[in-house]
Amino acid sequence: MTPTPRRALSLRSLLLVAATLSLAYVAVLAVQVIGVLVPAAVDVRGRARDVLADHDRIHDNLARLQGARRDLSRLAPPFVPGAPRPDPAEVRDTVLALLDRGAVIRAAVERSDVPIEMRLLLADAAELESAIAVQLLDAERAIAIGETQRAIESLRRSGVISDSATRVLSLAQREAVAGVLAQQERLLTQVERLQRWTIAWGAVGLLLFGIGAWLTRRRLYLPVREMEQAVQRVAGGDLDTEVAVRYSDELGRLARHLNAMTVVLRERAAEESRRRESLTERFGRILDESANEIFVFDARSRRLLQANRGAREGLGYDASSIRDLALDALLTGIPPERLDALVAELRSHSTPRVHLSAWLRRRDGTLRATELTLQSATDADAEVIILVAEDARLRQQVRALDARLRSFLQTEASQVANGDVVRAFKPLVRMTAEALEADFCGVWRGTGERAATIAAFDAGSGSLPHPIALDEVLADPAAYSTTLRANPREAAVLVIVRRESGYTAEELTFIAAVADVATRAFEAEERRRLERALERAQRIDSLGQLAGGVAHDFNNLLTAILGNLEATRADLEKGSPMDVALAEAEHAALRAADLTRQLLTFARRQMLETRAVHVAPRIAESEAMLRRLVGAERTLVLEVQPDLGTVRLGAGQLEQLLVNLVVNARDATAPGGTVTLRARRLEAGDPSAGEPTPTEPSVELVVQDSGVGMDRETLERVFEPFFTTKSVGQGTGLGLAVCHGIVENAGGTIRVVSAPGEGTTFTIRLPAGSERSSPSRGSGAVTGLGSVVLVAEDEPSIRALVSRMLAARGFRVLAGEDGVAALSAMDASDDPPVLLVTDVVMPRLGGVELAREMRRRVPGIPVLFMSGYTSSAVLPDGDLRDAAFIAKPFSTDDLMRRVAELLETPTPPGRGPR
Structure with a gap:
C-alpha cells in the first residue's frame, strides 16, 4: 500500500520564503550601516569643518589686523632711519576692508550650527577684532593730524585688545577640540553597537544557511536523485519501478506522473507482447496462405x-x-x-x-x-x-508478353509515330488479343452512343472492319476496359474480353503498356492535327495579306468607276438605253465591291464603323428574303425571341451572317428538309445555355439543318477560306470564312456540330449591348456655301472624283497628292479649311500625320479618313479619336452624309473607326 504523502509547503513557497528572509537580512545590515554609522561620521566631519572654518577666518583677520598695527606704528615717531614708511591711505583701506569682513564673519557665526559655547567665544573674538580695527583707524587719524601721543595710545590699546582676542580664540579652539572628541566618542559608541548587531546577524545568517541546505537536500536533492534512479531503471527495462511520493509538492506531483507513466508503459508492453504473439500467429497463417x-x-x-x-x-x-x-x-x-x-x-x-x-x-x-x-x-x-x-x-509469360510488345513496336513504330491511329491500332488490338489469348479486343473513340470504333479484333473471325457498339461490348461480364486520353477534347477506351479466366498482375502490367502505346499514337495524331492547323493558319494568313492588298487597290478602282458612273447617269434620262447600260455596269461594280468587302472581312483588314443593331427587328425584316433563298421545296422555321436587345456589328453584317449560314444550310438539305433559325438572349451564368456557360449577356443565333452532315475531316476545314464541298461554280468557299471573321471581330464565338447523316448546327454567340440604334443625323443635303475643304489623295482619279463631288455641293476644294502638297495648297489659300478629307496611306506625309498637323494649325478641324482598307495598327487614336471614316468605294450620298455629320457636330463623341 502506497503511503499517503505528507502535506508540506510547495517548493515555490519555500523558495519564496528563503528569498524573503535573504532580502530582510541584507536590508537590516544596510539600515544599520546607512542609518547609524554613516550619519554619525558625517555629523562629526561637518561640525569639525564648521568650527575650524569659523576659527580660521577670525584668526586670519586677527593676523592681518596685527600687520596693519605694525604698519601704523612705523608712521608714529620716533622714526627709524632708512626704514620704509607705508602709505597711510593703503593702511586705512586695509583696516576698513577687514572691518567689513569682520561684520560678515559675525553674521556667519550667528547662523552657524556649532555648539553655543563655541559660538559665543567666536562672537567675542569677532567683536574684539572689530575693536582692534576701530583703535587702528583712530591711530591713523591721529597720525594724520599730528597727534602722536594719541596715536601711540591707540596702538597700545589695539595691542592689548589683540592679546585678548588671541586668548579668546585659544579658548574657542580648545572648546572645538573638546566637541570633536565628544563626537568621536559617540561615533565609537555607534560602531561598537553596530559590531554587536553584526555578530548577531551573522549568527542568524548561518542559521538560515543551515536551514536552506537542509531543506534543499530533503525536499529537492533526495527526491530528484530518487526519480533519476527510477528513470534509469525504467530505461533499463524494469517497468515495475515505483517512486515514493513523500510530499504533496511539485516534485511529489512529478513523482505521481512518473508512476502513472510507468503504469502506461507496463500496459503498453503487455499489449505489445500480446500483439506480437498474435502477429506471430497471423504471420504463420499468412505464410501458410x-x-x-x-x-x-x-x-x-x-x-x-x-x-x-x-x-x-x-x-x-x-x-x-x-x-x-x-x-x-x-x-x-x-x-x-x-x-x-x-x-x-x-x-x-x-x-x-x-x-x-x-x-x-x-x-x-x-x-x-x-x-x-x-x-x-x-x-x-x-x-x-x-x-x-x-x-x-x-x-515465362512475362517474357513472352514483353517480347510480343517489343516486336510490335519494332515493326509498327512508324505507324504509331506518324499519328495514323487506324493503321496503328489494327495490328495493336490483334497482337493484344493473341498475346493474352483473349476472345476480343477493340478500341473506341468517344463515349456512349457517339463512341466510334477505331479497330477491333475477334479471335474467331479476325479483324472486324464494321463498327461495333461500345455499350454492347461493355455489357459482356468478362469485359475489361481501360480509359485512354485521345486528345484534350475527348477520351478513348480499350476493351478486352477473355471469358476463361481472370488477369494476373503480369497481364495487367502488359495491358497498361499497351494502353501507353495507344496513348502515344493518339498524341501523335493530335500533334499531326495541330501541325496541319498551323499550316492552314499560315496559309490563311498569307491569303489574307494577298486578299487585303488586292482589295485595297481594287477598291480604289471601284471608287473611281462607281463615282464616274454615278456622275454620268445623273446627266442621262432615266430609262434611256445608255442609262440602262450604265445601271448594269454600276450593278456589276457594286457586286465587285461586295466581293471585295468579303475578302477584307475574311482577311480581317476591313476598318468598320460598328453600331448597335436590334437583332429581332432585323431578322423580321430579313424573313422574306431568307424564305426566298430557302425556296418552296424546303421549310424555314423561325424561333426568335422578341426581346433580344442589340449587338454591335458593321453595316449589313448581321444580314450577311444570316444569308451565308441559311444558304449553306439550304445547299446541304435535300428537298423536303427543314432549315431552322433560332435566336435567344442569354444572361451571364444561364444554366440553360449549355457549354460553355456565358460569362456576360449575349445573343445566341442558331442555324440548324436536317441535311447530310459533315465528317471529321470536313469539320476541321469548314472555316478555311476557298474550301468548299460544292460543285465548281456553285460556291467560292468564302461564306463561312467571312462569317468566322465577322463573329471574331465582334468579340463573339462560332461553333459547329455535325456528323454524317445527322445534319449540321451552327451556333453564334455575340456580346449583347444596351444601346439603341439611331439614324444618322447627317441628312446628306449639306451645301458648302463656298467653305474650303482640304482633300489629300494619292490616286489622281479618286482625288478628282472627290473634288468634283464636293464642288457640286458648293464647297471650294484645295487638293494635293499627299500631305505635303495639301499643306502647301492650304498655305497658299487665304481662307482656312473647315474640313479635312484625306486618304490614310500616302507617300511622304500620310493621312494620320497630316491630320495631326492640321489640328495643330487649325484647332478642332473635323477630319474624315477614307481608305480601301486600313489595318487597325494605323488607325488614328488619342487626339484623333473623334475622326470619322468612310470606306472605299462610296457614293456621293455616302460622302455627303459623312460630311454633314462632321459639319453639324464639330466634335462628335465616339465617332470614328472601331
Missing part, C-alpha cells in the same frame, strides 16, 4: 522442418507425409556436388541468397519447372535453409 511455395530445411541434415500449404498442395503431399522429404530428393536437375557447394556457401554466409532454376519432384514422380531462391538463417536454436519456389510459367 502464401501463393509461393516455402520450405524450411535443417542446414546440417537437409531434412524438411516445415512447409506451407502452397508447398504441400503444389507437390501433392499432406501435412504428415511431407515431413519425410529431404532437400536432395526434392530438387532435380542439380548435380549433388553443385548442391553441396551451394549449401556450404550459404552456411558460410559468404552469399546471402542464391537464385537458380530447377525442377521439383512431385509426390507422384512428375517434375515441375520452378524458379528457386535459397538462403540461410541462424538463431540460438538451429541453423536452417529457407527455399522459396515460384512457378516458372509466370516469368
Whole structure:
C-alpha cells in the first residue's frame, strides 16, 4: 500500500520564503550601516569643518589686523632711519576692508550650527577684532593730524585688545577640540553597537544557511536523485519501478506522473507482447496462405522442418507425409556436388541468397519447372535453409508478353509515330488479343452512343472492319476496359474480353503498356492535327495579306468607276438605253465591291464603323428574303425571341451572317428538309445555355439543318477560306470564312456540330449591348456655301472624283497628292479649311500625320479618313479619336452624309473607326 504523502509547503513557497528572509537580512545590515554609522561620521566631519572654518577666518583677520598695527606704528615717531614708511591711505583701506569682513564673519557665526559655547567665544573674538580695527583707524587719524601721543595710545590699546582676542580664540579652539572628541566618542559608541548587531546577524545568517541546505537536500536533492534512479531503471527495462511520493509538492506531483507513466508503459508492453504473439500467429497463417511455395530445411541434415500449404498442395503431399522429404530428393536437375557447394556457401554466409532454376519432384514422380531462391538463417536454436519456389510459367509469360510488345513496336513504330491511329491500332488490338489469348479486343473513340470504333479484333473471325457498339461490348461480364486520353477534347477506351479466366498482375502490367502505346499514337495524331492547323493558319494568313492588298487597290478602282458612273447617269434620262447600260455596269461594280468587302472581312483588314443593331427587328425584316433563298421545296422555321436587345456589328453584317449560314444550310438539305433559325438572349451564368456557360449577356443565333452532315475531316476545314464541298461554280468557299471573321471581330464565338447523316448546327454567340440604334443625323443635303475643304489623295482619279463631288455641293476644294502638297495648297489659300478629307496611306506625309498637323494649325478641324482598307495598327487614336471614316468605294450620298455629320457636330463623341 502506497503511503499517503505528507502535506508540506510547495517548493515555490519555500523558495519564496528563503528569498524573503535573504532580502530582510541584507536590508537590516544596510539600515544599520546607512542609518547609524554613516550619519554619525558625517555629523562629526561637518561640525569639525564648521568650527575650524569659523576659527580660521577670525584668526586670519586677527593676523592681518596685527600687520596693519605694525604698519601704523612705523608712521608714529620716533622714526627709524632708512626704514620704509607705508602709505597711510593703503593702511586705512586695509583696516576698513577687514572691518567689513569682520561684520560678515559675525553674521556667519550667528547662523552657524556649532555648539553655543563655541559660538559665543567666536562672537567675542569677532567683536574684539572689530575693536582692534576701530583703535587702528583712530591711530591713523591721529597720525594724520599730528597727534602722536594719541596715536601711540591707540596702538597700545589695539595691542592689548589683540592679546585678548588671541586668548579668546585659544579658548574657542580648545572648546572645538573638546566637541570633536565628544563626537568621536559617540561615533565609537555607534560602531561598537553596530559590531554587536553584526555578530548577531551573522549568527542568524548561518542559521538560515543551515536551514536552506537542509531543506534543499530533503525536499529537492533526495527526491530528484530518487526519480533519476527510477528513470534509469525504467530505461533499463524494469517497468515495475515505483517512486515514493513523500510530499504533496511539485516534485511529489512529478513523482505521481512518473508512476502513472510507468503504469502506461507496463500496459503498453503487455499489449505489445500480446500483439506480437498474435502477429506471430497471423504471420504463420499468412505464410501458410502464401501463393509461393516455402520450405524450411535443417542446414546440417537437409531434412524438411516445415512447409506451407502452397508447398504441400503444389507437390501433392499432406501435412504428415511431407515431413519425410529431404532437400536432395526434392530438387532435380542439380548435380549433388553443385548442391553441396551451394549449401556450404550459404552456411558460410559468404552469399546471402542464391537464385537458380530447377525442377521439383512431385509426390507422384512428375517434375515441375520452378524458379528457386535459397538462403540461410541462424538463431540460438538451429541453423536452417529457407527455399522459396515460384512457378516458372509466370516469368515465362512475362517474357513472352514483353517480347510480343517489343516486336510490335519494332515493326509498327512508324505507324504509331506518324499519328495514323487506324493503321496503328489494327495490328495493336490483334497482337493484344493473341498475346493474352483473349476472345476480343477493340478500341473506341468517344463515349456512349457517339463512341466510334477505331479497330477491333475477334479471335474467331479476325479483324472486324464494321463498327461495333461500345455499350454492347461493355455489357459482356468478362469485359475489361481501360480509359485512354485521345486528345484534350475527348477520351478513348480499350476493351478486352477473355471469358476463361481472370488477369494476373503480369497481364495487367502488359495491358497498361499497351494502353501507353495507344496513348502515344493518339498524341501523335493530335500533334499531326495541330501541325496541319498551323499550316492552314499560315496559309490563311498569307491569303489574307494577298486578299487585303488586292482589295485595297481594287477598291480604289471601284471608287473611281462607281463615282464616274454615278456622275454620268445623273446627266442621262432615266430609262434611256445608255442609262440602262450604265445601271448594269454600276450593278456589276457594286457586286465587285461586295466581293471585295468579303475578302477584307475574311482577311480581317476591313476598318468598320460598328453600331448597335436590334437583332429581332432585323431578322423580321430579313424573313422574306431568307424564305426566298430557302425556296418552296424546303421549310424555314423561325424561333426568335422578341426581346433580344442589340449587338454591335458593321453595316449589313448581321444580314450577311444570316444569308451565308441559311444558304449553306439550304445547299446541304435535300428537298423536303427543314432549315431552322433560332435566336435567344442569354444572361451571364444561364444554366440553360449549355457549354460553355456565358460569362456576360449575349445573343445566341442558331442555324440548324436536317441535311447530310459533315465528317471529321470536313469539320476541321469548314472555316478555311476557298474550301468548299460544292460543285465548281456553285460556291467560292468564302461564306463561312467571312462569317468566322465577322463573329471574331465582334468579340463573339462560332461553333459547329455535325456528323454524317445527322445534319449540321451552327451556333453564334455575340456580346449583347444596351444601346439603341439611331439614324444618322447627317441628312446628306449639306451645301458648302463656298467653305474650303482640304482633300489629300494619292490616286489622281479618286482625288478628282472627290473634288468634283464636293464642288457640286458648293464647297471650294484645295487638293494635293499627299500631305505635303495639301499643306502647301492650304498655305497658299487665304481662307482656312473647315474640313479635312484625306486618304490614310500616302507617300511622304500620310493621312494620320497630316491630320495631326492640321489640328495643330487649325484647332478642332473635323477630319474624315477614307481608305480601301486600313489595318487597325494605323488607325488614328488619342487626339484623333473623334475622326470619322468612310470606306472605299462610296457614293456621293455616302460622302455627303459623312460630311454633314462632321459639319453639324464639330466634335462628335465616339465617332470614328472601331
